Amino acid sequence: MTTDAPPVAARAGSPAPRRRRSHLGDRLTLSRALPMVPAGLLLIGFMLGPIIYSLYLAFTDSAIRGDGAAETSFVGFDNFMDAFTDGDFWNAVGLTLIFTVVSAVIGQNVMGMLLALLMERANRVVSFLVTSLIIAAWILPEVVAGYLLYTFFASEGSLNTLLTSVGLPAQDMLFTAPILAVSFANIWRGTAFSMLVYSAALSSVPGDVYESAALDGAGPVRRFRSVTLPLMRPAIATNLMLTTLQTLSVFGLIFIMTGGGPARQSQTLPLYMYEQAFSYGQLGYGTAVALLLLLIGAVASIVYLRLLPEEDKR
Template sequence: RRRAVGRAFPLAPAIALLAVFLLGPVIWSVYGSLTSAALTGPGAANPEFIGFENYTTLLTDPDFPNALLLTVIFLLASAVIGQNLLGLALAILMAQAPKVVRSFVGTTVVSAWVLPEIVAAFACYAFFSQDGTLNAVLGITGVEGPNWLFAYPMFAIILANIWRGTAFSMMIYEAALNDVAPEITEAAVIDGAGGWKRLLFVTLPVIRNSISTNLMLITLQTLSVFTLIFVMTSGGPNQKSTTLPLFAYFEAFGLGKVGYGTAIATVMLLIGAVFSLIYIRVLKPGKD
């Protein structure tokens, strides 16, 4: 026990910082969701403890199921499928590509990730708007493109988020693939395993810890995406792209119901926890 305490002692400052700046705000947020806090009126001066009233109201809110469904669609399509699979594919291809190609592709992909979010959001808005770059390119081929932000808002923001965040997954998987022992791959080749079999039965099992970590990180990042959607569509048209972050913002700061908006944010926290537990459960290391 003394040795365990001695090894843990250097971590005490980090644990204290996490408790103050991470756990503390979470606890305060959960408490705020149980109050009648507001921007104006009695709830602004003296918020009262109302228990789970905000959550019961949320469950009967007709706009909540739509925001929840759009959030899950946005999360699965742009992060779990889009960023994750595209990042893995780019990492595998770049591992076998010439140095010039790796440098060009790496710089191109990472440039979208290092841009400030507001700059990336306006760039995507300019790309998908009625008179934007995408329709200009389609016009060269004689195809008249629609107003993507109005006709297909979710499609536009999903593609924008994939473009914005794929570089993170690519770098995670590049580092993971570099740690795969060449002896394992060479043994699989000798046993007659083709490219797809090596990927499915050798490479992916070896890097599954990295897959789990990447999925958790991009899930949490995507759950908190606000600026990209707000700039491109503002949740419209007719709430067709209103995810939970925008729903919480409109309720808390648009209508002044801070406690209610905080309850929505707490639901987002629970969604992130559920996805994290699923990743840990499905991708946990096996006995082999």
């Protein structure tokens, strides 16, 4: 009959090895948790609290004036059903998608990529001057940028002065194509962010990869399509998601330039939500529209995350 040999530590008479403890410890103690209490209270008060209250408002008939102001009642999904049957809501959804695709998905990303590629090959003086001008437009307050672009597109603004000086007819885009005018304004203001993201991504691409592709006979277009774009795929997907979410919530720029008009031709969902909640006083309905806008942003984020390589999702 054989017996198992005792462990080496036991045979040697040494104590059993202690379980390795993490740097921060294995459990949260009172002394560790106490400094986090103020931050937790701030998060609950300024983030979790408004979120819960917004969810509550979306299912009520809360209003600034009228019956909903005197006594708030629970109405279930009535606010959402009213939105789905309102033609102005679907008009705002369509204009929001046009504004987002034109100014963010296409405009800011394409312009940001082109500027990043040009700045990579430009000398330091040109790169500094161009980058400074573009970032200056980006850091302008939204209200200031809105007034600047309003004066540019106005009937007696800078755009028509330039057009008439070369013999072209004057335009009034704020009335004939307001959604395109505000889209161009958002491109002008927001391209700097995409340019900085893509410039950082381009600087991380190894130079020997381009040299190997050039030795294989690949031209500039082929190198961009076969080398640059695949390596920049995570940056492109991330930038698309961030610019889309930012553009979905643009309010001040459009409000200053057109106010959503004329005849709701530039009324995106943030302006429609503002009109319903504060102009008409229907807080419950306006909050329901805000939640639908949040849902659109969540769907867009999921789509962009699907574009990321599997190793970048972990």
